[in-house]
Amino acid sequence: MRRRTRGNSLVYLTLLVSLVLSVFPLYWLFVVATRSNDVVGQIPPPLVPGGNLGENVSRLFAAPEAHFARGMVNSMLASVAVTVSVVFFSSLAGFAFAKLRFRGRNALLLAVLATMMVPVQMGIVPLYMVMVKLGWQNQLQAVIVPFLVSAFGVFLMRQYAERAVPDELIEAARLDGCSTFGLFVRVVAPALRPGAAVLGLFTFMSTWNEFLWPLAILEADNPTVQFSLSQLATQYYTDYTLMFSGTLIATVPLLLVFILFGRQIIGGIMDGAVRA
Amino acid sequence: MRIGKAFTATIATVVGVALLAAGCGGGDGEEAADGKVTLTIKTFGQFGYEDLIKTYESSHPGIQVKQENIAKLADYTPKLQQWLTAGSGAGDVVALEEGILIKLMGKPDQFVNLLDQGAGELKGNFLDWKWQQALTPDGKKLVGLGTDIGAQGMCYRTDLFAKAGLPTDRAKVGALWPTWDGYLATGKKFVAAGTDASFFDTAGGVYQNILMQQGDQTYFDRSNKLIADSNPGVRAAWDQSVAMIGAGLSGKLQMWSPAWNAGFKKGTFATIPCPAWMLGIIKDQAGPENAGKWDVARVPGEGAVRGGSFLAVPAQSKHPKEAAELAKFLTSPAGQIGAFKAKNNFPSAPKAIDDPAVSGAVDTYFNNAPVGKIFGQSAKTLKPVYLGPDNQVVGDGIGDALTAVEQGKLQPDQAWTKAMNDAKRAVDK
Amino acid sequence: MLFALFGLFPLIYTAWVSLRAWDLTGDAGFVGLRNYSRLAGDPDFWNAMVNTLGLFVLSTVPQLCFALVIAGLLNRPIRALMMFRLGVLAPIVTSVAAVAIVFGQLYGRDTGLVNGAIGLAGIGPIDWQASKTSSWIAVASMVNWRWTGYNALIYLAAIQAIPRDLYEAAQIDGAGAIRQFRSITVPLIRPALIFTVVMSAIGGMQLFTEPLLFGQGDVSGGSLRQFQTIAMYMFEQSFQNFDYGYGSAIAWAIFLLTVVVGVANALIARRWKGGTQ
Incomplete structure (x- = not known):
């Protein structure tokens, strides 16, 4: 004792x-x-x-160079769209990579992994050229569409599905006459929930915090939230209270999202609590 | 089959959301329906052009100007590079910081030759060295028109000077250092007085000042051959700076670091070469409680400038003629006076420098120092110096070597050899 | 499709650029492997390589170990669980500007808190940026601080998938908490372990933000490049010296290095696991 x-x-x-x-x-x-x-x-x-918080926050929204409210809205739209898409496609692809046998599986997985290995900074110029071709400069979809699928997500969900979805479960469902997609929806997706919650959380965070690419493709009048925050500091002088008030407000959505996804991870923990 | 359907549905939803969200994006550089030409001007930091643009639009009814500003130069530079590489996005007028302009002088074809746009007659509008910087060595191509310059003074703490038994009046302080030898001697006296403060913040800034006063070339000659190790001026500036480090004058602070920022308030260092744009920083960092403790005197030697910018018209602009006119307007003496009034950007046009709005400027925070006069003097006495496209790589290497000497990681001779080797390597790729 | 367009295209494009002399103003023609041979003889590149690998060891190993321990602890029935979980994730939601300032104050030379603390123990003030060892320690501490909670959460999610009855059986066999953790939890989350090992290899080879913050935004990473990583060197060459072709060659070197380190790590992780089973 x-x-x-x-x-x-x-x-x-x-x-x-x-x-x-x-x-x-x-x-x-x-x-x-x-x-x-x-x-x-x-x-x-x-x-x-x-x-001074109230005063700092009102100064923040009034700062003409930052377009802070616009940045918040843009980032919210982009992060939600990217997160929904990434979680869905990654779960599906992760499951396929982990549990289905098909030709070229390993080669394809390696190709997916390879896309993460070239430093992001060097991807910007070629990606920018694609956007110029599409005419998407300074358009919000330019910070969404390239990120709708994620190599990180596919890899994470593949590793997660490997253990979380027992083969026996799949076989049983197959015997019940489930199609592959029906199998995914009814059997696999529930088992993947904690992993998908972590992925959703990370994806939302990284989209929210993305800076280099929005800076490259957007302009100051149509920014994302991080871009907007960077506009608050001038070349030589940083008004920290202003910037940190902005950062603080920009952190709130992340906390909300954490609580939202956190519940999904918590589900399993509660079972654990019963055990002890 | 079922996979296919759900897949398509999801894609459609996601893309739909994206497109909906993106409905508000703005296109740029296109002609409006009413036949107006929209010019996009790309700037960084604070150029102070808002009011000038309004003036320009009202006197040119066919023109609309859109300014897109990025707050930090470090964020602006990669963007600029990506615009030039992709051949799109640079707009009609771009601001080029001095270091970038100098690099681009090696490949002037990315920009419209402003001499073709009738800029030749404006030569007299600019300080000679500023004009030369944007002109190719053969004199046939003008890449940019000068905006502001970082004309310098020497900022100093009156309270620390008083404590060390030195004069505090700015004329007498200026008289202490007609040359850098005088500055060194004053520094030695200051250190001997034991105030706990260092004499200056870091040797890098001092070195740069000395170097720019050493004749008409530094690291490169006009055919862009590296002459850093054979040019006696470079070695002289180096030796002088090393001597100051050796005498214990340096606070060994990295510029922009928190300790450097805090140093203005706490009085960690007694002097700092201060370009016009630095006055605002000192005010902000030192805070209102230190008003009157900082003052500005002249810089040792003849003339000193650090930094400054240009406006150029990218070759990718669809309206080069109109863009050049806008650039000419913004860099005209009147335009430069406007920018000085808006954001204290010190002009590069002699006419603007002599204008009472500039030359009569005093700064109350700095004991009513006649900053307009002090800065104007140092800008006008500076002689043209040829820098060469790889100037910054070589300069950064020497700056790092000086820091290594300050940190005690290298002996001065070792550091010099290393800097020279690095320079050679950087130049012959 | 999207992968091909937005993932593989930059990869291939970078490879193509790396074979050319390309600066800010555009293409100056095919130069074959010259960028690569220049790379092989470039001491600054090799220095950055050593720094990157050194920082990788100093940051990955403690990071993953701590993460595993924290995940194990967070899986226990404890009070205020949500708060703790939210807490360990705080570093990655903290803006880099705040991180830069806080760590700047910690590792300041004259008034830094760390120097103050070791001063009490009689150790003289350290100029953290001046030497390789001290700058590596400082940068590694930043990396560990930022990413430990992140990895812990990945482990935690994986632990959720372990069937409860395994623990119950072990408890009946009289295995203590630590024993259970070592012989059930760790082996059973092996896919997650491999994931974090591979991801930290990828992240470690591209390490950029933390050393840049530590150096107050200086991409050369110290006066003698004490803590310049390969990704910083790549950035310096491409975007500061405008040598985009050479920068792309460096990017490909990072790619190859990642493959080597990633494979080596995955093998070690596999063998290490095999040992405990």
Whole structure:
């Protein structure tokens, strides 16, 4: 009994330390967003929020060069579209790669993986040329369509499906006369839920945080949220309170999405709780 | 079969959402229905053109101007490169920072020759060296027209100077350093007084200033041959800077780092060569509580400028003639005065520099220093220096080598040898 | 289709550009393998290669180990679970600007908190950017900080797929929590382990953001390129020196290196797992 308590407090201690380390910069960002600009660079850094948040936020939305509201809307549309598509296609493709036998499976998987291995920075110029051909410069679909499928997602779901979907389950469903797609919807998709939730979370985050490509293809009057934030700092001087207020607001959707997807992962955990 | 259907449906939904969302994107560079020509001008940072563009539009009813600005040069540069590589997106007028312009001088065909657009007669509008920078060595092609320049003064902390027993009045301070030797001697006195502050922030800025005063060429001659190791001016600037590091004058701070930013407020360093655009930074970083502690004196030696920009017309523009007219207007003395009034961009046109709006400018934060006069003086006494397309690679290498000396990672001689080898390697690819 | 257009096209295009002398103003013709032979003799490239591999070892190994432990802990029935999970993911939602400033203050030379802390232990202040070792440690700590929670979440999702009865059986056999973790959890999430190992190889070979933030945006990575990674060198050549052809050759070198490191890692992960089973 005593041992168990000690073990548990060790668990909490470890987690608590990780938690504090992980969260501190985010908390500090919040502190700066609520204060005035001179706190940046103060040693030791201030730890208590101030009362300037409202003022900073209204300055943010009023900043003409940032088009911040437009950026939020654009990013929201892009992230939702990309996430829905990536989760769907990756689950399907991941399942196919993991469980179905077809010719050239491994070669195809390697080709998918290969697309991730050329650094993103070098992909920008060729991708830009494609967009010029399509006439999509400064159009929102330019930051959506290229990302509707994701090599990362396919690979993640393939690895996940390998263990999460037992072969016996598939065989049983086949005997019941399920088509491949029916099999996917009724049997595979529910089993993939925790993995798909993680993928959805990551995809939303990475689309939301994408900066290089939106900067390349969009212009300042039609930005994504990260592009908009970068417009707040000028060449030589950064108004940190303004930028951090923006960053803070830009983080809120991510937290909401986390809670949304988090429930899906939690489902399994609750079963675990019963066990102990 | 069923896979096919669901697949198509999903694609249709997703693409539908995307297209719906994208309904609001703006096209650029196209002619409007009413026959107006829309010119797109691409800028970075703060050019202060908003009011000027309005003026231009009202005096040119057939023209509409769209300005697309990117806040940071570091974000703008890759975009510019991608526009030029893809042959699309650069708009009609582009802003080119000095370093980029110099690189592009090696391949001027990406831009409209402004001499063909009647810019030749404007030569007298610009400081001679500024004009030369955008002119090919054979004098046949003009790539850009000068906008602002980073005319420099030497900013200093009056309270630290007083503490070290040095004069604080800007005329007397300027008299301490007619030359860089005088600056070094003053620095030694300052360090000996033991104020805990360093004399300047980093040797890189000082080196750059000394170098630009060493005659009409630096790393390259006019045929673009690397002469960095044989040009005595380069070595002199290097030796002078190393001597200052050796005397303990440098605060060894990286520019733009948090410690450097904080240094303005805390008084970590007593002097810093300050281009016109840096005054705003000092104000913001040092904060209102330090008003009057910073002041501006003249720079040692004759003339000093760091940075500045140009406007050019990309060859891909569909309206080169109209674009050139716009560029001429924005870079005219009147245009430059407008930009100075809007964002304190210091003009490169002598007429603008002598205009009371510029030459009479004082800065209250800096004890009412006559900054217009100080900067104007250093801009006008600077002599033209030829830089060459690979100037920045070589310059960055030397700057890094100086930092390594500051960090104590390399002996000065080793660092010099390394910088020269790196330069040779960078140039013959 | 989309893959072909947006995934493979840049790959092939980059390969084509790497065979040409291409700068900002366009194509200057086919140069065969000259960009590659120049690469082979370029000490800055090899320096960046060493840095990248060194940083990869310093960041991947602790990152994945910590992630595994945290995932194991988060799978236990504990209070305030949601908060902890949200918490470990905080680093990747924190904007890079905030990360840059916070770590800048931690590793500052004159007033940095880390120097303050080791100063108490009698160790003199370190100029973190000046030497290879210290800059690697600082950059690796940033990478570990940012990505540990991310990997932990992937492991956590994989753990959810493990059938409960395996644990119950083990409990009946009297296996403790740690024993269960080692002989059930770890082997059974092997696909997820391989995934993270391969992904961190891909990410590690392209490491760019963290060292750039550490150097306050300087792509040369220190005065003597102490912490310049290959991706930074590629960026410096293509977008700062406008040598796009050479940059593309470097991109292909990164590609090849990733393949080698990825395969090696996957093999090690496989063998390592084989050992415990």
